[in-house]
Amino acid sequence: MTGSExxxxxxxxxxxxxxxxxxxxxxxxxxxxxxVTMTGAGVTIRRNVAAGRGQLDLVVTIDTDAPIGWRDIxxxxxxxxxRVPLAFExxxxxxxxxxxxxxGIGGHLI
Amino acid sequence: MxxxxxxxxxxxxxxxxRYWHSARTHYLSWALSLGEAQRHYVDTSxxxxxxxxxxxxxxxxxxxxxxxxxxxxxxxxxxxxxWWVLGKLSAYAAQxxxxxxxxxxxxxxxxxxxxxxxxxxxxxxLEHFEFEDQSLYRADGFMRAMAELGGWLPEEWxxxxxxxxxxxxxxxxxxxxxxxxxxxxxxxxxxIIRHPQNAVVWERLKVRDNILVEQYFLxxxxxxxxxxxxxxxxxxxxxxxxxxxxxxxxxxxxxxxxRAGYTHLIGDAKADAAIAARLxxxxxxxxxxxxxxxxxxxxxxxxGAA
Numbered sequence: 001m002t003g004s005e006x007x008x009x010x011x012x013x014x015x016x017x018x019x020x021x022x023x024x025x026x027x028x029x030x031x032x033x034x035x036v037t038m039t040g041a042g043v044t045i046r047r048n049v050a051a052g053r054g055q056l057d058l059v060v061t062i063d064t065d066a067p068i069g070w071r072d073i074x075x076x077x078x079x080x081x082x083r084v085p086l087a088f089e090x091x092x093x094x095x096x097x098x099x100x101x102x103x104g105i106g107g108h109l110i
Numbered sequence: 111m112x113x114x115x116x117x118x119x120x121x122x123x124x125x126x127x128r129y130w131h132s133a134r135t136h137y138l139s140w141a142l143s144l145g146e147a148q149r150h151y152v153d154t155s156x157x158x159x160x161x162x163x164x165x166x167x168x169x170x171x172x173x174x175x176x177x178x179x180x181x182x183x184x185x186x187x188x189x190x191x192x193w194w195v196l197g198k199l200s201a202y203a204a205q206x207x208x209x210x211x212x213x214x215x216x217x218x219x220x221x222x223x224x225x226x227x228x229x230x231x232x233x234x235x236l237e238h239f240e241f242e243d244q245s246l247y248r249a250d251g252f253m254r255a256m257a258e259l260g261g262w263l264p265e266e267w268x269x270x271x272x273x274x275x276x277x278x279x280x281x282x283x284x285x286x287x288x289x290x291x292x293x294x295x296x297x298x299x300x301x302i303i304r305h306p307q308n309a310v311v312w313e314r315l316k317v318r319d320n321i322l323v324e325q326y327f328l329x330x331x332x333x334x335x336x337x338x339x340x341x342x343x344x345x346x347x348x349x350x351x352x353x354x355x356x357x358x359x360x361x362x363x364x365x366x367x368x369r370a371g372y373t374h375l376i377g378d379a380k381a382d383a384a385i386a387a388r389l390x391x392x393x394x395x396x397x398x399x400x401x402x403x404x405x406x407x408x409x410x411x412x413x414g415a416a
Contacts, residue, residue, distance in 0.1 A: 014128075014378070039316065040316045064245070065244075066245075067245075067248065067251075067316065067317045068245055068246060068248075069192075069316070069318060069319075070125055070317070071317075086124060086192075089125075089128070091378075104215075104373070104374060104375045104376050104379025104380075104382070104385065105282070105361045105362055105367050105373060105374040105375075105376055105379075106217075106219075106364070106367030106368065106370075106372050106373035106374065107373060107375060107379055107382070107385050107388070108364055108368075109217070109367065109368060109371075109372075109373050110142070110217070110373060110385065110388040110389055110392050
């Protein structure tokens with residue numbers, strides 16, 4: 001059963017298919033999470049054992065064919081589950097929503 | 111030609127704001143996008159919701175000639191904010207005269223070329239995807255879910271997909287003189303998103319294929335229109351449309367962008383610290399009054415949060 005939605009802050013919330021992304025969650029008590037999952041297919045989360053008080057570090061491996069778009073992160077605290085909605089985005093290789101090459105299109109003209 | 115922008119505040123507030131380096135960068139991009147475009151297009155219009163109008167017009171003082179808050183209907187109807195493209199599509203569908211729609215991260219340093227302003231339909235550039243790599247345009251998975259779950263798509267989509275077309279159109283800018291076509295396309299795209307038969311498909315797919323519905327479907331509609339008109343862009347590989355750039359590769363070429371006088375802070379460019387700094391300096395220099403409004407609003411927001 002998923003508990004109430006819970007606003008946690010994130011240090012990094014985007015990553016591309018085929019990438020390994022380091023992600024930190026910051027929220028009171030987050031380090032006590034026993035399990036962390038992400039909605040949707042194509043993502044593996046490994047918890048970093050060095051989590052500190054109010055901080056949980058994760059290593060996120062994204063499959064190259066993982067569907068793009070925003071994902072929820074769900075954390076278990078015993079029987080309770082909490083969700084951070086729309087917390088992480090998987091980007092496409094090149095798109096209006098995902099390309100990051102400097103300087104964008106004509107960014108050097110600013 | 112009317113220059114229009116759209117801003118559906120709900121998706122922005124929920125998650126789209128994370129694309130930006132900061133709220134301040136977002137505001138400054140709006141200021142520069144409008145400030146530069148209005149040098150070329152005096153008739154400017156914002157299509158937004160109530161909260162969007164409060165932010166952009168009341169707080170930031172962006173001097174749009176017209177402000178339309180019809181996107182408030184999306185909030186009243188409980189439209190799914192993960193379909194952020196509904197704001198853009200609704201703006202296209204509301205137009206009654208030739209227009210160019212600009213994303214808020216698009217800067218027109220020059221007016222559009224005459225060939226675009228005279229075109230029935232234009233966009234930023236053609237994009238082609240490989241069927242072996244559908245990480246962006248998830249065409250096959252989309253069709254599979256539609257077929258398995260009894261979803262609804264218009265004939266234009268079915269025909270285009272059956273031909274295995276892989277062309278789409280990047281809509282950093284979109285517009286034209288054939289307003290009837292643009293309204294028809296946008297209305298059909300909205301129907302796809304909101305069709306009751308498709309709710310179960312979106313649940314299966316989980317992620318919302320905004321770019322598929324906006325950009326791939328635009329190409330499908332153009333090809334269908336070309337088939338019906340027999341002579342208006344009949345090449346199936348380049349449906350009847352003018353583009354500012356020949357391709358994505360041309361768009362990302364700094365020399366091409368400079369020739370076109372065009373900036374689009376596509377994707378992660380909005381989060382880039384160096385670009386954020388350049389935006390800060392440029393708006394302060396060339397649009398000082400707008401800069402002061404943005405800076406004051408940001409200062410008030412910080413004070414209010416403390």
